[in-house]
Amino acid sequence: MTASPAGPRTLLALNWKMNKTPTEARAWGRELAGEYRRGKAEVAVMAPAISLYGLKEALPGGVDIGGQDVSAHESGAYTGEISAAMLRDAECTYVIVGHSERREYHGETDAAVAAKARQAQAHGLTPIVCVGEGLDVRERGEHVAYTLAQLRGSLEGVDERVVVAYEPVWAIGTGRTATAGDAEELAAAIRGALRERYGDLADGLRVLYGGSVKPDNVASICGQPNVNGALVGGASLGVGDVLGMLAALE
C-alpha cells in the first residue's frame, strides 16, 4: 500500500546517521544490489559523507544517495564542513537538513536550517527539511502549532523543490512509534502550510514521517493520504529490513 496514486511516488529515505565505515557501506550497497528490484517506492540512502562516493558505485541503478547535513557556505575556511557542491559532485540527489539531532547537539536554529536548505537548492540538491516536537510539547498538546512554526522558519526563502520530514523527537530511536493517525494529523497540517507557501504545487510535494519506522508499520504509515514516505534510522542499517519495508510498500 502506498500514498494515493495521484500523489508523488513514495520515498523510502534511509538515514544511516553515524553508522558504517566506507568499507561496510560499499558491502551494504553490493548486498542490496544483489536483491533489489525496482518497485513502487523510490529509495535514497543518506550515508556519512565519507562513504557516499563508494556507496553510489556499489548501489543498484535507480537508488539515490544523499548527505546528512550540508554547510550553508559556498566554500572556504570552514574546517570540517561539507559543501553542497561537494555533495552534488559525489552524485547526491538529496541532503537532510535540520535533523533533530543536529538541532539538539549542534544548536541549529530554524534560520540556520533554512540557510542550508537554500544552499542545497542552489546546487541542485533536494533538501529533506526535518521538523517535529519533543515529548514536553506533545504532552502540552501544542505539537501542531510548534511543528508548523518550526517549518515556517526552516523554509524561509526555500522554494518548492523540497521534501519535508515530520519526525517527532519522542519517536526517534525509542521504539515508540507515532500512530498512523498521529503521522497523518501532522502531515496534513504540514501540507496545509506548504499550500499557503507554494499553492497547488504543494500537492505534488513529499511529506515523510520518521520515528521508529520498520517493516511492520511502514505500510500503514505511508498509506495515509498526506504521508508520501518515511525517513528511517535504525531499520535502515540492515539490507533485510530495507527489503522488508520495500516489500510492505508494494
Ligand SMILES: O=C(CO)COP(=O)(O)O
Ligand atoms: O531519526 C530518524 C530518521 O532520521 C528516525 O530514527 P529511527 O528510525 O531509528 O527511530
